Amino acid sequence: MSEVTQEQITALLCQRLANFTEIETEVSPETNLITHLAIDSVKLLNLVMEIEDQFDISVPLNTLVDVLTVQDLANLIYKIKSLSQ
Amino acid sequence: MSSTIAKLGVPPVQKSNSLSSRIDVVVPTPTVNSSPQKRADFTTLVESLEYAAQGETGYNFYDSRGNLKSVLAYKDLCANSKIIARRLSGLGLARNSRVALIADTTPEFIELFFACRFAGLVPFAMPVPVNLGSRAIYVQQLRGMLESSKASVAVANLDFVEFLNEAVGSLVSSELKWSGTPEQLDLLPEADVVFSPNTPDETAYLQFTSGSTRLPRGVVITERALMTNLRGIVCNGLDVRLGDRCASWLPFYHDMGLVGLVLAPLAAQLSVDYLATRDFAVRPLQWLKLISRNRCTIAFSQPFGLKLCTLRARESDLADLDLSCWRAAGVGAEMIRMDTLKSFAAKFAAAGFDERAFLPCYGLAESTLAVSFPDISRGARSLRVDARTLIEKKIAVRVQAEGRKYNEFVNCGRPLPGHEVRIVDDTDHEVPHMTVGSILVRGGSVMNGYFNNAEETARAIRPDGWLDTGDIGFLFEDDLYITGRRTDVIIVNGRNIRAQDVEELAEQQPEVRAREASAFGISNEDGSTSVVLVVECRLASAVDRQSLINRLQQMVYMAFGVSCLVELVPPHTLPRTSSGKLSRFAARQGFLRRANLEQPTAATTIHTAG
Numbered sequence: 001m002s003e004v005t006q007e008q009i010t011a012l013l014c015q016r017l018a019n020f021t022e023i024e025t026e027v028s029p030e031t032n033l034i035t036h037l038a039i040d041s042v043k044l045l046n047l048v049m050e051i052e053d054q055f056d057i058s059v060p061l062n063t064l065v066d067v068l069t070v071q072d073l074a075n076l077i078y079k080i081k082s083l084s085q
Numbered sequence: 086m087s088s089t090i091a092k093l094g095v096p097p098v099q100k101s102n103s104l105s106s107r108i109d110v111v112v113p114t115p116t117v118n119s120s121p122q123k124r125a126d127f128t129t130l131v132e133s134l135e136y137a138a139q140g141e142t143g144y145n146f147y148d149s150r151g152n153l154k155s156v157l158a159y160k161d162l163c164a165n166s167k168i169i170a171r172r173l174s175g176l177g178l179a180r181n182s183r184v185a186l187i188a189d190t191t192p193e194f195i196e197l198f199f200a201c202r203f204a205g206l207v208p209f210a211m212p213v214p215v216n217l218g219s220r221a222i223y224v225q226q227l228r229g230m231l232e233s234s235k236a237s238v239a240v241a242n243l244d245f246v247e248f249l250n251e252a253v254g255s256l257v258s259s260e261l262k263w264s265g266t267p268e269q270l271d272l273l274p275e276a277d278v279v280f281s282p283n284t285p286d287e288t289a290y291l292q293f294t295s296g297s298t299r300l301p302r303g304v305v306i307t308e309r310a311l312m313t314n315l316r317g318i319v320c321n322g323l324d325v326r327l328g329d330r331c332a333s334w335l336p337f338y339h340d341m342g343l344v345g346l347v348l349a350p351l352a353a354q355l356s357v358d359y360l361a362t363r364d365f366a367v368r369p370l371q372w373l374k375l376i377s378r379n380r381c382t383i384a385f386s387q388p389f390g391l392k393l394c395t396l397r398a399r400e401s402d403l404a405d406l407d408l409s410c411w412r413a414a415g416v417g418a419e420m421i422r423m424d425t426l427k428s429f430a431a432k433f434a435a436a437g438f439d440e441r442a443f444l445p446c447y448g449l450a451e452s453t454l455a456v457s458f459p460d461i462s463r464g465a466r467s468l469r470v471d472a473r474t475l476i477e478k479k480i481a482v483r484v485q486a487e488g489r490k491y492n493e494f495v496n497c498g499r500p501l502p503g504h505e506v507r508i509v510d511d512t513d514h515e516v517p518h519m520t521v522g523s524i525l526v527r528g529g530s531v532m533n534g535y536f537n538n539a540e541e542t543a544r545a546i547r548p549d550g551w552l553d554t555g556d557i558g559f560l561f562e563d564d565l566y567i568t569g570r571r572t573d574v575i576i577v578n579g580r581n582i583r584a585q586d587v588e589e590l591a592e593q594q595p596e597v598r599a600r601e602a603s604a605f606g607i608s609n610e611d612g613s614t615s616v617v618l619v620v621e622c623r624l625a626s627a628v629d630r631q632s633l634i635n636r637l638q639q640m641v642y643m644a645f646g647v648s649c650l651v652e653l654v655p656p657h658t659l660p661r662t663s664s665g666k667l668s669r670f671a672a673r674q675g676f677l678r679r680a681n682l683e684q685p686t687a688a689t690t691i692h693t694a695g
Contacts, residue, residue: 044217066220
């Protein structure tokens, strides 16, 4: 998992998020997590847990306040991942 | 009780470069104390701390994997907060000046809180940001609290200080003398002062009641009210005894977290094990593991927290848990549904959880925290009442026959000593038992009012001292049953959302005019609550309408972290009162009618018996 690229993270997130919501929708990097996927607080925490376990990182809550799209989230994970190495 | 914890008495090793005694080889504070237990028998908060400091107990902080991160024994808290108090005193602030603290679950927050009390300052806790994309609204929230409190000092740890700085930078007129991190505060010189003792009538702290963005209200709690409530919680509600130990994930900026699980344990010299709220929310089982491992006896949660545990626990998790030590499982802060408690008990009975530990209670920040408790160790009791009579006559009639539709309400017990509860109708007359009405509370724990807000204070407290809680319920055999909140507050996943705040967000959109948006909560089939926003809209194009809906949903989410149903209706659809004000109650009825949903007025789900 250490050599993961930003593109791989984005692709993985798109794939995970497509299963994550009840809404039948194509998930792309530009997809808005709130308006398109209706990620509520419980789903968000599930997602954070999965991300943390998958990438072996800890996502600080204060960093999520700037996340709106799948791409924002992927960038954040990539940043935390590279800082932790 | 765990003998390993009881025997722990290793002197803490101080880190040389740190003010707080974060310990290198960390061991939790013991459950059994070295000095005799005094149960909240103090007149002020610092007096409680001075006494607790004579013993060995204190606060322990755990990380998301359940490892002990730092320890703050009461004696270290006492010493450290006096040093910080001297630094604060050097700022030359008037007595009772307000100090804003962003309240992450850290030892620094508690040290600062007590430092304020030693220095004669009034602390208050501000929330940490939790929602996706919420930066702008969070900063606006902080600014609202700084303005409303006229704060002189504001402190945030490194994770949150940029939000604080942004909020501080946007203040128009400000009394703020200093803001920064605890580390920056440590660089200030210590003033050579003798602390003047606190008096019972002085303000102990402010408690902000909701995430209101524009007009947050700070509840003023005096030392007397606080100590009265702590005594009630410790002696009557929990009947605290030797061997008690607490565990908590509740946020320090929430009244149940702060008063119930920081100040009450201190007033009885109990040790507490903390898990950060965020870590609990992501991995709720860590809380139960902490209770099991440290043999904790007292732990509180909102129903939402219990649901999270039930939802996330796998069979394999249960084998490692022994919850038989947990004698007081307090539940409060939102409507309690019997189903939630039953599912939790059913799930964790295998792990030794005894459902008689359930302690469903009622309270609100305006009465410090606790109003009523049922008898300890009896578990949650409930009453099934006929749904139709409840809606039509506002009377709770116990269901006798099978097959009748009923609502089930949880018994929240009796008021603490020195407190009275009374149920009144719309004309303010007391109603008989079993009749549903507004819940009023009177007694020593009731707030002085909202800080610097005479108008809201007058709305909440009657001249004869009765506090209007805003909640609705009935009495049966002197026990209190909550049936719902009034329509001005929507509670979702344990969070209080003011309907007015949602409406104001909508009105910030150029397409929405003032007083043309109405927000309220509706119950879903699974017992959860959804926020509904009905907006009068003149837009004709489907694209424009969809764009407005998306924007509204996004704004509500960013502000409150909840999804929201948006309905656009033609102008003049929303019902108004004779004075032109929107009626949320009528708006909700209209929405339910259009959506073809049947719901009781009491905002609870109907069950069918039999």
